[in-house]
Amino acid sequence: MLDNIQIVMVNTTHSGNIGAAARAMKNMGLSRLVLVDPKADINEEAIQRSSRAEEILHNARITQTLEQAIAGCGLVVGTSARSRHIPWPLMTPRQCAARVSQVAAHDNQVALVFGRESSGLTNEELHLCHAHVHIPTEENFSSLNVSQAVQVLSYEMRLASLADDGAEQDASWGVAWDYPLASHEELNGMLQHMEQTMVDIGFLDPNTPKQLMSRVRRLYQRAGMDKMEINILRGMLAAVQRQTKALQASQDADHNGDSV
């Protein structure tokens, strides 16, 4: 299970935090680190802070965008303070570990996303996450060091993996499922397809505030869609778009007819 979990650090600004996170990961049996557009080098300080976890630093995958980092993941959880604007599914670290162990036990890939030291994750980044996890903290002293946050979640992942010998019998919905979870790109592709279709049929004004699509994204991410469900919705959307084209063609034809 732990092999299917990647720790994703976004725009980390301190080399020492990257090293300390790698060490925490190795202590808990995690090994896959992804750095999204890191603002700090993997330098001597990072290696020193990683203690004996150098190989995690050397094997770290570096991407330009969060999208690239979570590609292929069936579950994406972002660390956040209590979420703002539109409420998003929010888990405790323990609930998160339970959900991750269910999903990862079936070879679905999982990403745990950690934000900037200064400002955490942006709302746009948080909306790419299927759920948020909040580490309980003192009300008026709530900002954990990012490597400590990695430590806490990695610890919960380890506990869940130890507790979870039975997980192989249990898929992500408590019963052996018939299709694997859709990857981030598959889910995202469906959502883009749906957004374009909503614009085509005049339901969504491309200039409106994004809130409607955020709600749609939240709904489908929350459901934990499988690949077949994605295919069904995309098939329906394609049928709607064929109809839109047919209507436009036929209206153009009428129009030409009139102008004769």
Added chain:
Amino acid sequence: MLDNIQIVMVNTTHSGNIGAAARAMKNMGLSRLVLVDPKADINEEAIQRSSRAEEILHNARITQTLEQAIAGCGLVVGTSARSRHIPWPLMTPRQCAARVSQVAAHDNQVALVFGRESSGLTNEELHLCHAHVHIPTEENFSSLNVSQAVQVLSYEMRLASLADDGAEQDASWGVAWDYPLASHEELNGMLQHMEQTMVDIGFLDPNTPKQLMSRVRRLYQRAGMDKMEINILRGMLAAVQRQTKALQASQDADHNGDSV
């Protein structure tokens, strides 16, 4: 929380089981019993088996269909042996109680559905449930008496309600949600709207096996949709249907044109 839970018994054939279920409910602090097309009377035997829970029997709501029984419910859980055909979300009694306490703590109505003594719930009835709950039993002796099943789940509901003082702060998705859960009728209305739209646009053949719609139903029931999400999807479906009508009208016009 317990006040928002109703126990739904479908086609119960033994008066004694209805009485025993009422007693088990009262013992655990539940009071709302719904009998769907009962095949047994609330007779002397029922009242005797209910011990001092007569008022639950007298106040029992009787409906002709399961749909009527679960009207207004934001969460519907059906008791079942491990589910067949298309896998459906399956919970242990404890997981079920945790989910119910989250949902019921926010005044969403919950139905726990129990099947016939002889044959349990039909697949069609099970598909109306957002999730299934399975009481673990001996492999080769797996059929519980229905009143015993009511006892086990009512007991878990009680434990959850006692444990759940903090539930009021926590909505069904672990964060205060902005809209209440859609009721069964609202969800069902959206699903019928979607099915009709799929037929209108030629994506769904009304004569095909129902499996596609079962998967669609499973997806949206699993997501635990709120009222706003229902409105968004229905708005999109209505826009698609307006387009279908426009296309038909313009094709009819063309056709008349040709025939002149």
